[in-house]
Amino acid sequence: MKHWFQRIFVALIVLGAILGSLLGTRGLKQAAISTRDLYRVDTAGSQMESDLEYETQESRRAFLYALAVTDPNDQLPYVAAARGASQRVGETLNRLRGLKVPEITRNVEDFEHTWNKYDQARDDIMALILEGNAAAALVVESKKGQPAFARALGSLHALKGGLEVRARADSLRVNATLERSIGGLAAFVLSTLLILGLLIKANRSRRQALEALHATNADLAAAKELERERASILEMVSTRAALSRTLEQIVEMASRRDQEAGAAIWAGSAGEAQLQTAANLPQELAEALKLHPPPSSGLAPAGLEEFSRHSRKLAAAFAFEASPPKELREASGERMGMLQMFGPMGRAIEWQPILDQMAQLASVAIENSLLYERLAFQAQHDTLTGLPNRLLFQDRVQQASRAAQRHGKKVAVIWLDLDKYKQINDTLGHRVGDEVLCEVARRLQGCLRQSDSVARVGGDEFTVLAQDLAQPQDAERVAATILATFALPFQLAAHQATLGASLGISIFPEHGEDPLTLLRNADLAMYSAKRAGGGTFRMFRSALSDSMQRRVLLERELKTALERNELHLEYQPLLDRNGKLDAVEALLRWNNPEAGQVSPAEFIPIAEETGLIPSIGEWVTRSACRSAARWLQLGYDVPLVAVNVSALQFADGKFTELVERILLECGLPPSQLELEITETALMDNLVGVVEQIELLRQLGVRFAIDDFGTGYSSLSHLQNLPVDCVKIDRSFIKDLEPGAQGCTTMVRGIIALAHNLGLRVVAEGVETAHQLALLNTLGCDINQGYFLHRPMSAEALEELLQAKRPLAELAKDLPESELIPSASPA
Amino acid sequence: MIAALLAAPMPHYAADPAGGFAAVVHQSNPTHNLRFGDMLSMFEGASRGWANGSRVVLVERDAGSAPFRYLMGHLLNTTPGEYKRSLQNIEYRGDLPVSIKVLNSDAAACQFVFNVPSAIAIVEAGSLGSRACSGIQVLRIDGKLPGEEGYRLK
Numbered sequence: 013m014k015h016w017f018q019r020i021f022v023a024l025i026v027l028g029a030i031l032g033s034l035l036g037t038r039g040l041k042q043a044a045i046s047t048r049d050l051y052r053v054d055t056a057g058s059q060m061e062s063d064l065e066y067e068t069q070e071s072r073r074a075f076l077y078a079l080a081v082t083d084p085n086d087q088l089p090y091v092a093a094a095r096g097a098s099q100r101v102g103e104t105l106n107r108l109r110g111l112k113v114p115e116i117t118r119n120v121e122d123f124e125h126t127w128n129k130y131d132q133a134r135d136d137i138m139a140l141i142l143e144g145n146a147a148a149a150l151v152v153e154s155k156k157g158q159p160a161f162a163r164a165l166g167s168l169h170a171l172k173g174g175l176e177v178r179a180r181a182d183s184l185r186v187n188a189t190l191e192r193s194i195g196g197l198a199a200f201v202l203s204t205l206l207i208l209g210l211l212i213k214a215n216r217s218r219r220q221a222l223e224a225l226h227a228t229n230a231d232l233a234a235a236k237e238l239e240r241e242r243a244s245i246l247e248m249v250s251t252r253a254a255l256s257r258t259l260e261q262i263v264e265m266a267s268r269r270d271q272e273a274g275a276a277i278w279a280g281s282a283g284e285a286q287l288q289t290a291a292n293l294p295q296e297l298a299e300a301l302k303l304h305p306p307p308s309s310g311l312a313p314a315g316l317e318e319f320s321r322h323s324r325k326l327a328a329a330f331a332f333e334a335s336p337p338k339e340l341r342e343a344s345g346e347r348m349g350m351l352q353m354f355g356p357m358g359r360a361i362e363w364q365p366i367l368d369q370m371a372q373l374a375s376v377a378i379e380n381s382l383l384y385e386r387l388a389f390q391a392q393h394d395t396l397t398g399l400p401n402r403l404l405f406q407d408r409v410q411q412a413s414r415a416a417q418r419h420g421k422k423v424a425v426i427w428l429d430l431d432k433y434k435q436i437n438d439t440l441g442h443r444v445g446d447e448v449l450c451e452v453a454r455r456l457q458g459c460l461r462q463s464d465s466v467a468r469v470g471g472d473e474f475t476v477l478a479q480d481l482a483q484p485q486d487a488e489r490v491a492a493t494i495l496a497t498f499a500l501p502f503q504l505a506a507h508q509a510t511l512g513a514s515l516g517i518s519i520f521p522e523h524g525e526d527p528l529t530l531l532r533n534a535d536l537a538m539y540s541a542k543r544a545g546g547g548t549f550r551m552f553r554s555a556l557s558d559s560m561q562r563r564v565l566l567e568r569e570l571k572t573a574l575e576r577n578e579l580h581l582e583y584q585p586l587l588d589r590n591g592k593l594d595a596v597e598a599l600l601r602w603n604n605p606e607a608g609q610v611s612p613a614e615f616i617p618i619a620e621e622t623g624l625i626p627s628i629g630e631w632v633t634r635s636a637c638r639s640a641a642r643w644l645q646l647g648y649d650v651p652l653v654a655v656n657v658s659a660l661q662f663a664d665g666k667f668t669e670l671v672e673r674i675l676l677e678c679g680l681p682p683s684q685l686e687l688e689i690t691e692t693a694l695m696d697n698l699v700g701v702v703e704q705i706e707l708l709r710q711l712g713v714r715f716a717i718d719d720f721g722t723g724y725s726s727l728s729h730l731q732n733l734p735v736d737c738v739k740i741d742r743s744f745i746k747d748l749e750p751g752a753q754g755c756t757t758m759v760r761g762i763i764a765l766a767h768n769l770g771l772r773v774v775a776e777g778v779e780t781a782h783q784l785a786l787l788n789t790l791g792c793d794i795n796q797g798y799f800l801h802r803p804m805s806a807e808a809l810e811e812l813l814q815a816k817r818p819l820a821e822l823a824k825d826l827p828e829s830e831l832i833p834s835a836s837p838a
Numbered sequence: 839m840i841a842a843l844l845a846a847p848m849p850h851y852a853a854d855p856a857g858g859f860a861a862v863v864h865q866s867n868p869t870h871n872l873r874f875g876d877m878l879s880m881f882e883g884a885s886r887g888w889a890n891g892s893r894v895v896l897v898e899r900d901a902g903s904a905p906f907r908y909l910m911g912h913l914l915n916t917t918p919g920e921y922k923r924s925l926q927n928i929e930y931r932g933d934l935p936v937s938i939k940v941l942n943s944d945a946a947a948c949q950f951v952f953n954v955p956s957a958i959a960i961v962e963a964g965s966l967g968s969r970a971c972s973g974i975q976v977l978r979i980d981g982k983l984p985g986e987e988g989y990r991l992k
Contacts, residue, residue: 139954139955143893
C-alpha cells in the first residue's frame with residue numbers, strides 16, 4: 013500500500029513539474045516576445061526618434077550655417093550637409109515606418125508631412141541664399157522656414173511621446189508576463205527540486221540496498237563457510253574421529269572468527285573432566301589450565317564461580333582475559349564438559365555468540381563420544397552388575413589363552429551357577445534377586461586377583477577367568493576361594509539367608525583351546541557339581557557323557573524357548589466308540605534350532621527340575637483354551653480340550669486362580685476344559701493337589717488321570733481321586749494283541765472298575781484295528797491313538813472339522829502298513 | 839563677387855578635353871532643350887529669364903578651369919576682362935545685374951545647380967558621371983546631348 017502511495021506521490025510531482033515547466037516556458041516565451049518587441053519597437057523606435065531629432069537639428073544647423081556664410085563655395089557644404097541630414101531623416105522615417113507600430117503611424121506621418129514642408133521651405137531658402145539673395149532668404153526663413161521647422165519639431169515630439177507610451181505599455185506587458193512566468197517557473201523549480209530530492213533519496217536507498225545486499229552476500233558467504241565447517245565437524249563426529257581432534261577443529265573454527273582468541277575445552281563428567289584441547293593459547297597457559305579441572309558435576313554456582321575466578325587469574329598472568337565458563341550439559345542436565353575462551357587483555361571481544369556456536373558443536377561431539385563409550389560399554393557389560401558380559405569374557409579368554417600359550421602357563425575358566433536362586437527370585441521378587449546378583453558380583457570381584465576377570469553370562473550364572481596358573485590344581489584353589497565367599501549369609505530384604513553355588517572348571521589348553529569350548533566344558537563340569545548336590549565344584553572330565561551334554565544343552569535352551577517362540581501345540585482327536593469326536597488333547601512340541609525336535613518326554617522333566625514348568629504349563633493352558641474358544645466361536649463341535657498339567661503347577665497354590673483367569677480371558681466354558689494329571693503326581697502331593705482339583709471341578713473343569721496303571725497307587729485309591737476320567741497308559745494298550753490274555757484281563761478290570769466308580773475310560777495309544785475292536789468289545793468309552801488320528805496343528809484340525817467328515821473314517825481308510833507306532837505324546 | 843571673379847589670375851589653358859562640355863540645369867527646370875544661341879545669350883547676360891519666368895543664375899567655373907576657358911575662348915570668344923566689362927556695362931545701363939556664381943570645381947557647380955532651380959552651369963562632360971552631378975538635368979543643345987553626333991559643346 014505504501015509503495016502505491018509513493019508512486020502516486022511521485023507521479024503528482026512529475027505532473028506538477030511538467031505543468032510548471034510548460035507554464036514557465038510559456039511565460040518566458042511571452043516575456044521574450046515582449047522583450048523582443050520592446051527592444052525592436054521601443055528601443056529601436058526610441059533610437060530612431062533620437063536619430064530623427066539629431067538629424068533634424070543637424071540639418072537645421074547646416075542650413076543656418078549656409079545662411080550665415082556668403083561665399084557659395086562655403087555655402088555649398090553646409091547646404092549638402094543640410095540636405096544629407098534631411099535625407100537621413102527620410103531614411104530614418106522609412107525605418108521607423110518599417111517597425112509597423114500602429115500606435116505611432118500617425119505620428120510618423122505627421123512628422124513626415126511637417127518635415128517635408130520644412131524641407132521644401134529650406135530648399136527654397138537655400139536656393140535664395142545660393143543665388144545670393146540673402147535678404148529674401150532671411151525673409152522667407154522667418155516667415156516659412158522657421159515656423160515649418162517648429163512644426164516639424166512639434167511633430168517629432170509627438171512621435172517621441174507615442175513611442176514612450178508604447179514603450180511603457182510594452183514594459184508593463186513584459187513585467188506582467190515575467191510575473192506570470194515566475195509562478196510557473198517557481199512550480200517548475202520546486203517540482204524539479206522535489207524530483208531531484210526523490211532521485212537523491214531513491215539513489216541513496218538504492219545505494220543502501222546495494223550496501224545491504226553486499227552485506228547480506230557477505231553474511232551469506234560467512235554463513236555458508238560456517239555451515240561448511242559445521243558440516244565438517246559433524247562429519248568428524250559421525251565418523252567417530254578422536255574427540256580431542258574434533259574439539260581442536262571446533263576451537264580452530266572459533267579462532268577463525270576471532271584470530272586473537274583461544275579456547276580450552278574440558279570433557280568428562282562427575283569430577284573426571286580433563287582438558288581435551290587448548291588451542292591458540294600460550295603453551296604455559298595451556299599447561300596451567302590442564303592442572304585446573306572444572307569443579308565436580310552439579311548445578312551449584314559456587315564451584316563455577318571459583319573455577320571462573322581461578323581461570324581469570326591464570327589468564328591474567330599471561331595478559332589474557334577469560335570469558336565466563338560455559339557448561340556443556342547433556343539432555344539429562346548432567347554436565348559433560350566445560351568450555352572457556354581467552355583473548356588478549358584489553359580487547360573487547362563479544363564472547364557469547366562464539367561461545368554458543370562452539371558449545372553447540374562441542375556438546376554434540378562430547379555427547380556423541382560419551383554415548384558411543386556407553387554403548388560400547390553396554391555391548392560388553394552386564395547392565396545390572398557392571399561386570400563384563402559373555403562377549404567380553406570370551407575375548408578376554410582368547411587373549412589370556414594366547415598369553416598363556418606364549419608363557420607356557422595355564423588358564424582356568426570357572427562356571428558358577430547359584431543354587432536355588434530361582435526360588436529366591438520367585439518368592440522374594442526380582443528386586444531382591446537382583447540385589448543378590450549384585451552382591452555375588454561384589455564378592456567375586458573381592459576374592460579374585462587383579463589379573464583375574466569375572467563376568468555375568470546369564471541370569472544367575474557367572475564366569476571367572478583365572479590367569480597365569482602353573483597347574484590345574486591352582487584353579488581348584490581359586491574355586492575353593494570362591495565357594496568360601498558364599499559361607500557368609502546374604503542379606504535378603506529383612507532376612508538373612510545362605511546361598512550356595514555350583515562351580516565347574518575347565519583348563520586351557522587341556523580342556524579346550526578356544527573360548528567356546530572352554531566355556532561349554534566348564535558349564536558341563538558345573539552341571540556335574542549341581543548333580544552332586546550343589547555347593548561344590550567339579551573339574552571337567554572328558555568322561556562326561558553325551559547325554560549329559562545334551563541335558564545341559566536342553567536345560568540352557570529351554571530357559572529361553574518360550575521367549576524365542578520355539579514351543580507350539582498340536583492337537584490329537586479322541587473319538588468315542590461311534591467314531592464321534594469326544595475331545596482333543598493338546599500336545600506340547602518343542603523345535604529348537606540346536607537340539608532339533610525335542611520330545612516332551614525329554615524336556616518336560618527338565619522343565620520340572622529347572623522350575624520352568626509353571627510358566628510353560630500356563631502357556632500351554634492359555635493357548636489350548638484360546639484355540640478351543642475359537643472353535644466354539646466358529647461353531648465346531650469340540651466338546652472338550654484336554655491339557656496335561658504337572659503336579660508342580662499346583663505347588664504355589666495359585667493354580668486354581670490361574671485356570672479360572674485363563675478361562676475368563678479366553679471365554680471358554682470350564683466344562684469344556686479337561687486337565688490331565690499323572691497318577692504319580694497325584695500320589696506325591698495328594699492333599700494339596702486334591703484340594704485345588706476339587707475347587708476347579710466345582711467350577712466345572714474336568715479332570716483325568718493320565719498314564720493310569722504306571723504309578724504306584726493302589727486301585728483302592730482310585731475311588732478317592734477327584735477325577736472324571738481314567739486314561740489307560742499306552743503300555744497296556746500296546747499289548748492288546750491276539751493271544752495276550754493278561755493285558756486284556758488288566759484292561760478289562762480297569763475299565764470295569766472305572767465304570768463302577770462312574771468314570772469314563774480313555775484308551776491311549778490305539779494303533780491297530782485289532783486294538784480298537786478289542787477295546788470296543790471291552791467297553792472302553794474313548795479311544796486315542798495313531799490308528800484314529802495323528803496329532804495335528806490347529807489349522808489342520810480346523811480344516812478337518814470344517815469338512816464335517818466322520819473323524820473315524822480317515823483311520824479306517826489307512827492301510828494297515830501305515831499304522832506305525834511312533835513317539836508317544838506327553 | 840564679380841570683382842573677385844575678375845581679380846583672379848588667369849591660368850594658361852591646355853587643349854580642350856576630348857569629352858566636351860555639358861550645360862546642366864536643375865532637375866525641375868522645364869527647359870530640356872536649348873538652342874545654342876540661346877545658351878550663349880544667357881551667358882552673355884543678354885537673356886536673363888527662363889521660360890517659367892524665373893531669373894537665370896549663371897554658374898561659371900574659376901578662371902583657370904577648362905570649362906571657363908572653353909566658355910571664354912570657344913563659346914563667347916572673348917577674354918575674361920572683356921567679359922567682365924560687358925557685364926559691368928549691363929549694370930551701368932540700369933538693368934538688373936547678371937547673377938554669376940563662380941565655383942571652383944565641377945562638383946561644386948553641379949551641387950549648386952542641384953540646389954538652385956534657375957541655375958545653369960557648363961561643366962566638363964566627364965564630370966557628369968560623378969555623384970555630385972547625379973541629381974541634375976543635362977540640357978540638349980540644339981537637340982543633342984553630349985557625345986551625340988553634331989553636339990556643339992565640344
